[in-house]
Amino acid sequence: MFIYIYIYIIGPSKMALDFAATYKVLVLGDSNVGKTCIVHRYCDERYYDTYISTIGIDFKQKIINLDGTPIKLQIWDTAGQERFRTLTTAYYRGAMGILLMYDVTSLESFNHLSYWLRNIQENASPDVVKVLAGNKCDATTQRAVYKERGEKLADNFDMAFFEVSCKENINIEEAFLTLARKIREQRNRRASLFDSSQKREGSEVDLSKSKLQETGEAWRCAC
Template identity: 60%
Template sequence: MARRPYDLLFKLLLIGDSGVGKTCILYRFSDDAFNTTFISTIGIDFKIKTIELKGRKIKLQIWDTAGQERFHTITTSYYRGAMGIMLVYDITNAKSFDNIAKWLRNIDEHASEDVEKMLLGNKCDMADKRVVSRERGEKIAQDHGIRFLETSAKANVHIDTAFYELAEAILDKMPSNADDGSGDTDRIDPNRSGGGQNKSLLGGGCC
């Protein structure tokens, strides 16, 4: 049997209000592309990208969730399988930042207790429209003991850094003899072929 083309499988989740740029972050990382057409993701969508980290080939299965409340039941079911979660807000949208507290509660209620978390303040290229200071983002991250970065999918600022840092945090917690992360792959991995393919379960779009 042919050797699997990766050593570990990490399942990551992007959550946050609709319109904060989750899909654009995902597409910038997976395809190095940015789309200015802002169509809200419907339900759940995902991309796959394999990276190399500390001598291991790690397949990242990254789920992009809809921010709208009507998809809450669908999206929260994906929290349980996540090994890392990125909480995204828009630095030009105060409400999206205020709602981070709600998203953190969702993680506490639905995700594994040891899930790695990272807070992203997106759209940092729009400094002239900023309403959420970097210091406020840093404080809420510090209060909850999670990592923080300001990002821009449009200008490609800290996008790769965010995914690599989150993946490294997951890797560092794993037993040294772990040889794969695919224990329940078949349950939520409809894209068996890997690569950079995209699969939308209920439709989707950008940002």
């Protein structure tokens, strides 16, 4: 069996822009919940109403303006089909953020989130940022999962939550921007902890040097 990885890169004029950081983002969820659709809607600003199953991994890049700072998002669209899951788990490593999706018209896709959350826990970084998105919120007459259930699950797992619609372009940008902001906050916290640790280590070294100097001077005086 051959597995293909398709890589899409947005136009050269956009790629020429400088950016302050690169955030790796995975889009996860069952097959047919709209993962590919949301990536195309966000990166290309287009909606495709035909369904094409992702084979392996697809990849797109988008440079965004995050509160005045240019950030490059690497968005990895993963296949939801079981036969590709061994491949896609390899891409969890290094992921800073995960957009976890279900289909509000499919109770099965919502119930299967427990599998994806367990997979994230086993394969991704412990501090990876997660956002939960319930797609197809425009299909009101076909709804099988009410908003309150999505909110409760997101709250239990410390995730931001959005109901989105690729077709009507509802909350797509908001979901990705929230994910990017939370990644930035996580990076800033990590950098702050590292700086504090370095300062403490430096202080301890200086203190030990001072004590050694005093000990040496006392020894010389005793002689």
